[in-house]
Amino acid sequence: MKDSLVVYNTVNRIKEKFEPLNSPFVGMYVCGPTVYSDVHLGNCRTFVSFDLIFRYLLHLGYKVRYVRNITDAGHLEGDRDEGDDKFSKKARLEQVEPMEIVQKYTLGFHEVLTLFNTLPPSIEPTATGHISEQIEMVKEIIDNGFAYVVNGTVYFDVEKYSKENNYTLLTNRNLEDMLNNTRELGGQDEKRGRLDFALWIKAKPEHIMRWPSPWGVGFPGWHIECSAMSNKYLGAQFDIHGGGMDLAATHHTNEIAQSQACNHTNPAKYWMHTNMLTVNGVRMSKSAGNGFLPHELFTGSHPLLKKGYTPMSIRFFMLQAHYRSTLDFSNDALDAAEKGFKRLMNAMVLLKELHPSDRENDINIPELEDRCYTAMNDDFNSPVLIAELFEGVRIINGAYDEKVFLNSEQIDQLKTLMEQFVYEVLGLKDDILKMDEDFDKVMDIVVGLRNEAKENRDYVSSDKIRDSLQKIGIQLKDNKSTTLWLKN
RNA sequence: GGUCGGAUGGCCGAGUGGCUAGGCAGAGGUCUGCAAAACCUUUUACAGCGGUUCGAAUCCGCUUCCGACCUCCA
Numbered sequence: 001m002k003d004s005l006v007v008y009n010t011v012n013r014i015k016e017k018f019e020p021l022n023s024p025f026v027g028m029y030v031c032g033p034t035v036y037s038d039v040h041l042g043n044c045r046t047f048v049s050f051d052l053i054f055r056y057l058l059h060l061g062y063k064v065r066y067v068r069n070i071t072d073a074g075h076l077e078g079d080r081d082e083g084d085d086k087f088s089k090k091a092r093l094e095q096v097e098p099m100e101i102v103q104k105y106t107l108g109f110h111e112v113l114t115l116f117n118t119l120p121p122s123i124e125p126t127a128t129g130h131i132s133e134q135i136e137m138v139k140e141i142i143d144n145g146f147a148y149v150v151n152g153t154v155y156f157d158v159e160k161y162s163k164e165n166n167y168t169l170l171t172n173r174n175l176e177d178m179l180n181n182t183r184e185l186g187g188q189d190e191k192r193g194r195l196d197f198a199l200w201i202k203a204k205p206e207h208i209m210r211w212p213s214p215w216g217v218g219f220p221g222w223h224i225e226c227s228a229m230s231n232k233y234l235g236a237q238f239d240i241h242g243g244g245m246d247l248a249a250t251h252h253t254n255e256i257a258q259s260q261a262c263n264h265t266n267p268a269k270y271w272m273h274t275n276m277l278t279v280n281g282v283r284m285s286k287s288a289g290n291g292f293l294p295h296e297l298f299t300g301s302h303p304l305l306k307k308g309y310t311p312m313s314i315r316f317f318m319l320q321a322h323y324r325s326t327l328d329f330s331n332d333a334l335d336a337a338e339k340g341f342k343r344l345m346n347a348m349v350l351l352k353e354l355h356p357s358d359r360e361n362d363i364n365i366p367e368l369e370d371r372c373y374t375a376m377n378d379d380f381n382s383p384v385l386i387a388e389l390f391e392g393v394r395i396i397n398g399a400y401d402e403k404v405f406l407n408s409e410q411i412d413q414l415k416t417l418m419e420q421f422v423y424e425v426l427g428l429k430d431d432i433l434k435m436d437e438d439f440d441k442v443m444d445i446v447v448g449l450r451n452e453a454k455e456n457r458d459y460v461s462s463d464k465i466r467d468s469l470q471k472i473g474i475q476l477k478d479n480k481s482t483t484l485w486l487k488n
Numbered sequence: 489g490g491u492c493g494g495a496u497g498g499c500c501g502a503g504u505g506g507c508u509a510g511g512c513a514g515a516g517g518u519c520u521g522c523a524a525a526a527c528c529u530u531u532u533a534c535a536g537c538g539g540u541u542c543g544a545a546u547c548c549g550c551u552u553c554c555g556a557c558c559u560c561c562a
Contacts, residue, residue, distance in 0.1 A: 013492090033562075046562035086560080171557075173491050178558075222560095244562030249491090274562070275493090281554070285561055320511070321501060326494080326555075333500045336512035343511080346525080375502095383502050387510035397526050401519085404527090459521065470524075477525055486525085 027238030040291030152202030241268030
């Protein structure tokens with residue numbers, strides 16, 4: 001199964017066989033958030049996508065080191081490497097220390113990702129914790145002749161770099177056109193070329209986050225942190241580098257340039273990019289102001305929402321689309337996903353109640369399992385996997401209703417299959433049907449009373465209990481011999 | 489303007505030369521004391537125009553529309 005995994009590589013724009021540089025070890029670096037504001041749902045989609053990838057690689061038996069950074073310094077407000085960094089600006093706005101901003105939104109980020117049931121990365125390094133590594137890397141790039149210093153700021157020389165390297169590897173853009181683009185360079189630009197970007201930026205007097213360096217007091221540029229930290233924890237070359245598609249053209253392009261200039265290699269064998277979450281067909285983004293905060297979605301407090309959705313319904317909604325497709329966000333789509341998710345979770349409960357039968361049947365669980373692996377091996381195609389799992393749901397429901405018959409071996413196979421893919425690979429869990437031991441016991445009593453009334457043909461009483469439970473979202477499911485209850 | 493990617497049924501969303509994706513919604517049925525759930529059956533598709541092919545939603549060309557990146561964003 002491991003041998004047939006293919007992944008889409010942005011570098012060549014095709015799906016390629018996944019062959020780790022040093023199997024069974026896999027190094028994966030994913031660009032994390034800039035923690036100057038709340039994560040919105042679009043950000044979450046990327047991290048849920050890479051969580052799926054992480055989980056599946058683990059499931060296949062790879063020893064994965066998953067590094068995802070926290071950007072807590074150096075990310076500037078505007079373009080052209082000028083202006084405030086995002087943390088200082090927000091700190092001034094909220095009248096706190098920049099690191100209080102960092103702390104607040106880092107905690108928020110972790111809280112949200114925990115709700116989405118993502119596994120924590122193996123290492124989560126911060127930019128501020130790796131200033132010296134970044135300085136070392138900048139020094140090396142200067143020594144190698146690909147950067148220059150102007151008045152305390154260090155710039156990467158894209159034009160020089162592109163003479164020997166393909167700068168537009170990820171985007172396939174025409175460099176000449178980019179260089180000749182006549183857009184205004186703006187006032188007193190220190191850069192030699194308009195594509196040059198800052199590796200280290202001189203701090204203005206009012207700038208709070210600052211560190212000493214060989215070029216004076218300053219702070220690192222945005223792109224260098226990922227190069228320095230991936231290099232430190234995964235080596236000069238590793239297997240997967242990922243992030244949102246919006247990062248490919250600038251951030252990842254510059255990361256490759258930095259690593260080439262420093263280590264003479266593209267840092268990653270496979271570059272993977274996740275697509276955007278859209279609202280009414282337009283990308284969800286902070287600047288567009290169409291961002292949904294996870295919290296607004298859970299509680300339904302956003303004006304565009306009719307109701308709230310549980311984190312797992314939303315995770316399921318995201319996984320029903322392929323990570324490289326845009327996913328459009330709407331009430332109807334979420335409602336549909338929520339219902340489908342409940343159906344899947346109900347089946348997971350029934351799965352535990354199945355009894356083996358000796359009756360002949362032609363149900364082939366191993367074949368279903370093969371189809372599940374085929375789906376995931378095809379560039380982590382979770383929507384197809386989910387479609388296959390609904391075949392499992394049909395089998396489970398049929399078996400529970402005693403219309404389909406499974407022997408004990410088949411039940412075990414089905415349990416393994418469903419639990420591995422639903423819980424382990426897709427990372428779904430039951431946040432709708434919250435079970436609790438005491439509550440279970442109480443429900444047993446209630447259901448017992450209701451069935452007693454039913455047996456005595458006291459339907460007024462039995463229906464009253466059933467309907468009252470229905471109103472608070474507990475559904476009784478009668479079959480021939482027993483009654484099961486499920487929370488909706 | 490440049491680069492790249494889209495356009496699939498009422499909605500979401502896979503697929504990508506011949507075989508039902510799937511979920512939600514709709515219709516009919518089975519089961520049930522009645523329900524619910526479940527199960528079975530079923531309706532509505534591949535933007536338009538050409539071309540290649542025995543055969544195209546899938547490949548090629550053109551057209552229209554949409555989006556992303558090119559400026560901070562996952």
